[in-house]
Amino acid sequence: MSRRFKVAVIGAGIGRAHIAEGYKNLPDLFEIVALCDIDPVRLADVGHQFAIPRLTASFADVLAMPDIDIIDICTPPGLHLEQCLQGLASGKHLVCEKPLVGSLADADRIIAAAATSRGRLMPIFQYRFGNGLQKARHIIQSGLAGKPFLATIETAWTRDAAYYAVPWRGRFATELGGALLGHAIHAHDLLCYLLGPVASVFARTSTRVNPIEVEDTAAASLEMQSGALATLSVTLGSARELSRLRLCFENVTFQSALSPYAPADDPWHIIPASAQSAAAIDAALEGWRFVPSRFKGLFAAMHTALDEGSELPVTLADARRSLELVTALYASAEQSLPVALPLALDHPSYRSWLPQALRNG
Secondary structure (H helix, E strand, O other): OOOOOOEEEEEEHHHHHHHHHHHHHOOEEEEEEEEEOOOOOHHHHHHHHHHOEEEEEEEEHOOOOOOOEEEEEEEOOOHHHHHHHHHHHHHEEEEEEEOOOOOHHHHHHHHHHHHOOOEEEEEHHHHHHHHHHHEEEEEEHHOOOOOOOEEEEEEEOOOOOOHOOOOOOOOOOHHHHOHHHOHHHHHHHHHHHHHHHHEEEEEEEEEOOOOOOOOOOOEEEEEOOOOOOEEEEEEEEEEEEEEEEEEEEEEEEOOOOOOOOOOOOOEEEEOOOOHHHHHHHHHOOOOOOOOOOOHHHHHHHHHHHHHHHOOOOOOHHHHHOOOOOOHHHHHHHHHHHOOOOOOOOOOOOOOOOOOHHHOOO
């Protein structure tokens, strides 16, 4: 019989979505027993809405609760490093929202700590889960797609002054970056999830939509290790929000749904290049089992991994890869030069992707 894990959620902002979309839709697998937030009104509101028995403003209180199996960290990015290190030291399992931490050096600290902890840490990339994208991944992994040619990844969202009225947003010190880090990181993870590692990048960034410190618009050209080419574009000033992936392979072209916050969901267009490819794809999808969207799909897969001791659906290596791409994009934009990956430990941006003036300050 599957184990039912007891969960504490830290941060009732995005944490509310983790509860509503994920844990509460999987009542046989998870029980929310504690909620932590420094805002007493939000803590009471979310705690009452989901009938969570223990409410606290203290992360230390949660660490000391002996019956907690999983701590789900949904706090601002600048807090993730210390909370993850403390959580791993406690021996509990952890979930951590993106971005995991603020540098490759910090990511390596987390990886080292996880290697000696009784608990396991799963970073959040819920956009991987949805029926359309998972069918595309299955076709690619089966070898039926053939040689990858081109990928086009678009993140066109809207963020206005009200969004940035939250004090920690829009500032390097607390948000750690802008649209490349906090928004398009999902779509860029999907690029690597489907096409594999990046070999080089050339990026430009700009702050054009809001009067903030960090970038809200960016464009980049990438070469993948496979030889495929890719383009990335992101803005937080789109009048109509969408997330779109188009991937052209030798034997099939994939085009995602346009939902800005659930691009993995159906309908995905799967366009075979020939009748032979169509028949092979149909055969590969025969008996396909539906994959739930976003947090429900992610947390269900996490439960299986924790219960069976198998690989987590999002790994620390995945999170580090996403942060390495972010680091390379920022380095390229600052230098107006292409940047090759992987980045060495002595790369100038290994310890921080912040602009040079802030690193020196």
